[in-house]
Amino acid sequence: MELSSIYRFPVKSAAGHALQRAEADALGLVGDRRWMVVAADSGRFLTQRVLPQMARIQPQWLGGDGLLLRAPGLPDLPVALPDRGAEARLVTIWGRQVSAPDAGNAAADWLGQALGRPCRLVFLPAEQGLQVDLDYASPGDKAAFSDGFPFLLIGQSSLDDLSARVGRTFDMIRFRPNLVVAGAAPFAEDDWRRIRIGDMTFRVAKPCSRCVIPTVDPVTGERAADGEPLATLMRYRKREGGVFFGQNLIADGPGVLDVGMPVERLE
Structure with missing residues (x-):
């Protein structure tokens, strides 16, 4: 497995962009x-x-x-x-x-x-940061203005599976992850508890529950009339507490991430 994409979203809910390398600090x-x-x-x-x-x-x-x-x-x-x-x-x-x-x-x-x-x-x-929900984190684990956690990870095969079920291809960026992993089976990330990317280690805190934002075209800003891809996700990724796609992560410390770095499941 390898880190195939890195995305940064400077302003919450505005457009993001792909990076080849990114530094990570205490907030993500x-x-x-x-x-x-x-x-x-x-x-x-x-x-x-x-x-x-x-x-x-x-x-x-x-x-x-x-x-x-x-x-x-x-x-x-x-x-x-x-x-x-x-x-x-x-x-x-x-x-x-x-x-x-x-x-x-x-x-x-x-x-x-x-x-x-x-x-x-x-x-x-x-130096400020927002404490992550203590149901899933430790005191001192902090995030920026993200929806609760410092990092969001999605497997590329998971998106490929979703696109195949809908019948059209979706760009990963509409799901707004920071990290994309290639080389794993669809939804393999559901079973991970700790991973290593390069020299950084991460705790997998909880699945990411999805709202309507993935139905918004990231180029035009228009919402899909058919409710896709959320409509299809609801048919096979709905669990108690929401519709889940991707995993929220907390890093064990700062570091540097490069596209192409190996990804290892530790637990």
Whole structure:
């Protein structure tokens, strides 16, 4: 087995991009979901579940220089990392309130034009992080603005199996994983408990329950009228608690990941 793809999503629920190499820190891939769009009035996080057009926002992570926002019909907008004196905004993600630095009015105005509603952009500093659910993790295990866990892994054969059942090919990126593994049987990842990729080791925390986001075309931002591929997943991947596709991971420490690295099941 090998690591066949790596994906980073700089802004939660916006477009992502493939990488050949990625550094990982205590929150996941460096630059992954460190930014989040929230409603201007309530501070509640916004995603493609409600705003599928978020798929057309194409952010580029610029490291210490911040972020570059891109979207069709709008000028590119560089966004600096909020400094220590930036306004802290109280935001809500999955019922949890977090104080996060606001990225400023220029980013808010740009996103308002892109999404057609008042919103703000906030940033999560690397030293902050959100505690992972203690039902599946240890104290000190943290994530960024992802849906609860630092990493999401999917087997390429699992997607191939799903595509065959639907009768058309789906791109992996619509499922928004960080890590894709080739060379395993379909859904082999369901039975993994610990794995090694290169020099990094990971705990497999829990299966990933899926929402409607995989029905959104990552290029057009349009939701599939037939509800695919979620409709087919519901026929053969529904279990108590949801419809599952992929596995959430927690790394045992920081490291570097390269496409092509060997993947070993430890448990």
